[in-house]
Amino acid sequence: MMFPLFYRSIHPMLTLHSRVSRKFSLQAAVSSGPQEFRCSSITSTRIRNLNGAVRALKLEKPRSFYGDSVIVADDDKYGNKQVISVTPQLYKYILANVREPEILRDLREETTTMRGSQMQVSPDQAQLLAMLVQLIGAKRCIEVGVYTGYSSLAIALVLPESGYLVACERDEKSLEVAKRYYKRAGVSHKVDVKHALAADSLKSMILNGEACSYDFAFLDAEKRKYHEYFELLLQLVRVGGMIVVDNVLWHGKVADPLVNDPKTISIRNFNKNIMEDNRINISMVPIGDGITICRKL
Numbered sequence: 001m002m003f004p005l006f007y008r009s010i011h012p013m014l015t016l017h018s019r020v021s022r023k024f025s026l027q028a029a030v031s032s033g034p035q036e037f038r039c040s041s042i043t044s045t046r047i048r049n050l051n052g053a054v055r056a057l058k059l060e061k062p063r064s065f066y067g068d069s070v071i072v073a074d075d076d077k078y079g080n081k082q083v084i085s086v087t088p089q090l091y092k093y094i095l096a097n098v099r100e101p102e103i104l105r106d107l108r109e110e111t112t113t114m115r116g117s118q119m120q121v122s123p124d125q126a127q128l129l130a131m132l133v134q135l136i137g138a139k140r141c142i143e144v145g146v147y148t149g150y151s152s153l154a155i156a157l158v159l160p161e162s163g164y165l166v167a168c169e170r171d172e173k174s175l176e177v178a179k180r181y182y183k184r185a186g187v188s189h190k191v192d193v194k195h196a197l198a199a200d201s202l203k204s205m206i207l208n209g210e211a212c213s214y215d216f217a218f219l220d221a222e223k224r225k226y227h228e229y230f231e232l233l234l235q236l237v238r239v240g241g242m243i244v245v246d247n248v249l250w251h252g253k254v255a256d257p258l259v260n261d262p263k264t265i266s267i268r269n270f271n272k273n274i275m276e277d278n279r280i281n282i283s284m285v286p287i288g289d290g291i292t293i294c295r296k297l
């Protein structure tokens with residue numbers, strides 16, 4: 001085990017017995033040549049040996065990541081507004097506070113070994129999607145971009161028995177996994193899998209007279225086609241219905257003027273368009289890779 005540099009610098013033979021907490025208390029044993037030093041608890045910069053003698057040490061404080069978790073607005077108009085910046089440490093904590101159903105966890109873990117596993121929504125995102133579906137009492141839902149089914153299963157699990165989810169996906173191999181999990185979860189009867197190009201499926205639903213009949217849609221497919229999918233979904237969703245769009249922060253690239261690849265530009269334009277779209281209310285939420293929640297007016 002490697003110790004952080006500041007502990008090793010105290011004494012070359014310093015060994016730690018337990019983890020260091022943020023309160024700077026730690027259990028340590030110090031071996032110093034022939035003499036054995038043991039301290040019960042270090043809360044300051046001093047170590048007491050077994051005979052009670054106090055030995056001063058210059059102990060640096062363990063580095064706290066707390067400071068990295070907050071960002072202060074650098075725009076005068078927002079004063080000193082502090083907002084959360086999700087560090088790995090904080091994200092671990094968030095994940096530890098997600099109630100992820102066992103079947104979703106199994107699916108997530110199985111997907112980890114598959115190509116493109118980074119595409120699936122995070123557990124905290126899936127939990128929010130399920131919450132939104134429940135909050136608006138959605139019965140008829142659409143998902144564009146299913147992959148192995150993590151987000152669609154999260155939605156299907158909270159739909160009522162009479163609920164219905166149209167799941168649009170072009171990749172057969174991913175759909176095989178998704179269908180297996182729908183079956184295992186006992187929700188297959190609620191999910192209508194459309195194995196085709198999503199735009200074609202959405203257009204045929206409109207032609208089929210299904211406009212304004214859906215409560216909720218989740219858009220998570222090809223980024224350069226967001227505008228087209230969004231226009232189709234807006235026709236299919238009822239007034240008061242919701243469209244949730246994933247990846248709107250695109251790993252932060254949307255805010256970086258030096259990044260101008262086609263996908264980033266496309267998402268940036270999409271964000272700008274919906275910001276100015278008076279057919280909807282919007283709320284951009286920095287969860288996962290960023291989502292925008294749109295409510296049809």
Ligand SMILES: C[S@@+](CC[C@H](N)C(=O)[O-])C[C@H]1O[C@@H](n2cnc3c(N)ncnc32)[C@H](O)[C@@H]1O
Nearest residue numbers: 119120121145147150151169170197198221222
């Ligand atoms: C980001 S992944 C979806 C992840 C999924 N929502 C989840 O949480 O597991 C995007 C998916 O959209 C699918 N896709 C991309 N373009 C598509 C299209 N034109 N029609 C249907 N599916 C498409 C891809 O095959 C991929 O599986």
